[in-house]
């Protein structure tokens with residue numbers, strides 16, 4: 380998602396108390412920002428942020444950080460956040476490839492990837508958020524028993540991910556090509572893209588990956 384540049388987006392983001400302005404300064408000290416040492420869950424490429432804000436409202440004992448690289452998109456999330464009384468969620472305007480500069484090893488307990496850009500051309504494969512290159516970034520920051528949860532309606536990207544994630548040394552714990560009709564649907568929180576594609580009747584695919592051996596589906 381890349382919205383038309385919105386005048387004033389950078390200024391709004393730079394002055395927002397909900398955006399972490401110099402996130403690398405929190406490396407190893409995120410508990411100070413949140414005021415507690417609760418687990419940290421992040422969403423990479425949150426777009427307008429419906430999913431992560433809903434999770435933050437449902438789970439006050441988890442700290443959430445929404446990551447979006449485009450200021451014009453992050454601004455939409457900030458507009459939605461106004462009026463929500465949540466003290467367990469912040470946003471960052473960064474490219475996810477820098478996560479290792481922002482979080483100490485093992486500092487993140489869960490990573491959500493939702494409806495990530497498919498980058499269908501082979502020459503752009505490294506930009507896919509489930510590429511071995513990005514899995515190596517997640518490996519730097521995710522706790523030993525942490526998980527990556529990925530949803531998409533894009534069959535090509537999903538099939539690619541079913542190969543790229545194990546090839547990066549991760550286990551596929553659970554997976555479905557049809558989330559709505561799977562036990563994995565329990566407690567599912569929809570993203571903006573998911574609402575749109577579900578309404579069009581597209582099946583939603585989901586996988587959960589970890590580095591814990593022995594929990595993969597038969």
Ligand code: SAM
Pocket residue numbers: 380381423424425426427428446447448449452473474475476492493494495496508570571572573
């Ligand atoms: N997750 C949202 C949803 O499901 O509605 C938005 C999906 S949108 C297709 C993907 C978003 O990921 C875009 O807003 C894009 O800017 C963001 N994104 C893609 N690559 C990124 C990266 N390397 N770092 C941070 N954000 C990224």
